[in-house]
Amino acid sequence: MTEQVPAIDTLGRDSWRIFRILSEFVEGFEELAALPPAVAVFGSARSARGSRDYERALEMGRALVEAGYAVVTGGGPGDMEAANRGAKEAGGESIGLAIELPHEDGPNPYLTTSLSFRYFFVRKFMFVKYSQAFVILPGGFGTLDEMFEAITLIQTKKTRPFPVVLVDDDGFWDGLLDWIENTLVARGKVSAGDPAILRRARTPAEVVEILRTTKVPEKTR
Numbered sequence: 641m642t643e644q645v646p647a648i649d650t651l652g653r654d655s656w657r658i659f660r661i662l663s664e665f666v667e668g669f670e671e672l673a674a675l676p677p678a679v680a681v682f683g684s685a686r687s688a689r690g691s692r693d694y695e696r697a698l699e700m701g702r703a704l705v706e707a708g709y710a711v712v713t714g715g716g717p718g719d720m721e722a723a724n725r726g727a728k729e730a731g732g733e734s735i736g737l738a739i740e741l742p743h744e745d746g747p748n749p750y751l752t753t754s755l756s757f758r759y760f761f762v763r764k765f766m767f768v769k770y771s772q773a774f775v776i777l778p779g780g781f782g783t784l785d786e787m788f789e790a791i792t793l794i795q796t797k798k799t800r801p802f803p804v805v806l807v808d809d810d811g812f813w814d815g816l817l818d819w820i821e822n823t824l825v826a827r828g829k830v831s832a833g834d835p836a837i838l839r840r841a842r843t844p845a846e847v848v849e850i851l852r853t854t855k856v857p858e859k860t861r
Contacts, residue, residue: 664762668737671755672770676733678710679851680767682786683719683777694722696844697777700807701726701734703844704775707851710735712771714763715755719777721748728752737763764789772856773803775847778812791837795830801837803854809842 681700687693701711701723711727713720715736727734728750736751740758747754757763767774768790776787787806793799806813817835824830841847 661759661762664757664759665765668755668757668762668766671753672735672766675712675735675770676710677708677772678712678733678735678770679704679773679775680712680771680786681719681723681775681777682714682779682783683723684779684783685714685716685718685720686780687718687722689722693719693778696807697722698726700775700777700844700847701728702730703848705730705732707848709772709851712737712767714738714782715747715751717745717748719779721750724748724750737766739763768793768799771802773805773851773854776804776806778808787838791834794837795834800856802856803839803850804837805839805841805847805850807841807847813840 681697681704683697684693687697697719703726704711704723705727710733711723712735713723715724715738720736724734724736725748733753734751735753736747736755738747738754738756739760740756747756755766757766764786767786774786774790776783787804790802790804794801794804806817817838820830820835820838825832825835839850841850
């Protein structure tokens, strides 16, 4: 006969997990409350140093700081490292909100503030709460996850509207945007105006211009 594990054991472990989750929220609030206006930059962790994508992220971080913004990334390698490096070398605030993953070595060395999270949903909350805009560089599933999370919150009015900018100069995002317009909109899965939540830019200068000309409501503290 198979031994039955009492349900209370699982319930007990889940209840105690609340305190770990709460501690991550508290640490995030305390560390980021005084953050100046910030822009979150997302992109591939796989971009090699010296590659075209890495150099574009490096330039992006530098341009955002020169425009008066702090730069927030996932704190990892690749495009995240490059954006943080550009921000730090330009003398700005360079924040990393890292996630504990088995295949990454930890935060990159170009951070002025570093936080580490076990729970993705706490980390996502911090990105949305403390960022004036999302800049989306070419990336994979993680980058797409952050992008769709942001536009869903805006679409459903669960957060204030803020710029979500897709950046590429080689058509990287063309296929995705065609699918959104010609499949999702065409089949009635999203409204005709929803794709307009996503903005596009080819260069860091164009991103900065979008931020300069878009009125973003103040963050709720």
